[in-house]
Amino acid sequence: MTTLPQISLAKLSSDATRREEQQRLCTACEEYGFFYLIEHGIPKEQITQAIDASRRFFALPLATKERYGHAFQNVHPTTARGYSPLHGEMLHPEAGPDPKEMFDLGIENESDRRPFAGRTRLPDDALAPGFARSLLALQATVLNGVVPPLGNALADLLDMEKGWFQRHFSPPTVLQRVIRYPSTGGAAAKHTDNGFFTLLLQEELPTRSLQVWFHGRWIPAPSLPDSLVVNLGDMLQVLSDNRFKSTPHQVVHSGPAERISLPFFIYPDIDARLASRQGNHTFGVAEMMLRNYESIWEKGNGAGRARELQ
Numbered sequence: 001m002t003t004l005p006q007i008s009l010a011k012l013s014s015d016a017t018r019r020e021e022q023q024r025l026c027t028a029c030e031e032y033g034f035f036y037l038i039e040h041g042i043p044k045e046q047i048t049q050a051i052d053a054s055r056r057f058f059a060l061p062l063a064t065k066e067r068y069g070h071a072f073q074n075v076h077p078t079t080a081r082g083y084s085p086l087h088g089e090m091l092h093p094e095a096g097p098d099p100k101e102m103f104d105l106g107i108e109n110e111s112d113r114r115p116f117a118g119r120t121r122l123p124d125d126a127l128a129p130g131f132a133r134s135l136l137a138l139q140a141t142v143l144n145g146v147v148p149p150l151g152n153a154l155a156d157l158l159d160m161e162k163g164w165f166q167r168h169f170s171p172p173t174v175l176q177r178v179i180r181y182p183s184t185g186g187a188a189a190k191h192t193d194n195g196f197f198t199l200l201l202q203e204e205l206p207t208r209s210l211q212v213w214f215h216g217r218w219i220p221a222p223s224l225p226d227s228l229v230v231n232l233g234d235m236l237q238v239l240s241d242n243r244f245k246s247t248p249h250q251v252v253h254s255g256p257a258e259r260i261s262l263p264f265f266i267y268p269d270i271d272a273r274l275a276s277r278q279g280n281h282t283f284g285v286a287e288m289m290l291r292n293y294e295s296i297w298e299k300g301n302g303a304g305r306a307r308e309l310q
């Protein structure tokens with residue numbers, strides 16, 4: 001059975017092992033567009049706490065959760081933040097709206113009024129104990145400890161000039177999501193992610209709910225202890241002049257327990273305008289992100305390259 005490659009963040013970060021691990025990362029990006037990240041340094045309790053607090057939030061009455069819905073958010077676009085109920089999002093038009101519920105947040109900076117930035121209306125600690133706190137603590141760990149070394153390693157593989165990652169990701173644009181797939185059956189239809197890369201923390205369940213498109217068939221990407229999943233997004237595909245793939249994936253969850261997953265969608269600075277190494281492709285980050293949101297939430301055309309996937 002095909003299994004995804006495993007890349008060690010510790011090895012990528014150490015002078016003695018960097019070269020060899022970079023080579024393995026290159027193969028993972030060219031052949032799979034998906035890999036497990038091991039030795040990533042995120043404390044297990046931080047992940048467990050965020051999952052437990054998320055489970056408690058989703059257990060609240062629907063009317064309570066809906067007070068944090070898109071209509072009550074004042075980030076542009078409003079669909080980038082807050083609660084979205086079951087069947088709220090449609091990742092692929094053929095499949096129809098996804099049976100999953102979710103909550104989106106980002107880098108919580110009140111004074112940043114640019115698209116996809118600003119402050120999320122989040123439930124307080126009395127209503128959802130630990131929810132905002134644990135998710136933001138996890139965000140800080142991910143943004144400080146994982147995104148810079150992995151982003152720099154990817155920039156090296158793209159053969160970008162020195163300092164490229166630092167220049168275009170200070171700060172990154174971050175869409176942090178919490179998803180609940182019900183025990184009675186949940187799904188996220190086939191799509192690609194639109195950003196630079198996605199880090200996915202998933203609950204340790206024996207199910208094979210997440211599936212990755214590889215050589216014409218779906219292969220499972222079950223949770224492996226102490227690892228997270230990384231997948232490449234459309235922007236990275238463009239920046240690599242199509243050498244790296246934003247790999248299609250989907251979730252088919254058939255229980256018996258509910259499943260919580262915690263993706264972090266990492267994009268460049270919202271004001272960045274980027275060009276691939278050979279200069280064949282250029283795009284504006286805000287424009288590409290807004291177009292993707294319009295496709296999902298206004299036009300009903302799905303996420304990322306969904307329309308290319310039949």
Ligand SMILES: O=C(O)CCC(=O)C(=O)O
Nearest residue numbers: 179188193210251261263
């Ligand atoms: O929940 C998962 O495992 C993946 C979700 C996903 O692919 C997405 O939200 O883009």
Ligand SMILES: [Fe+2]
Nearest residue numbers: 191192193249
């Ligand atoms: Fe995805």
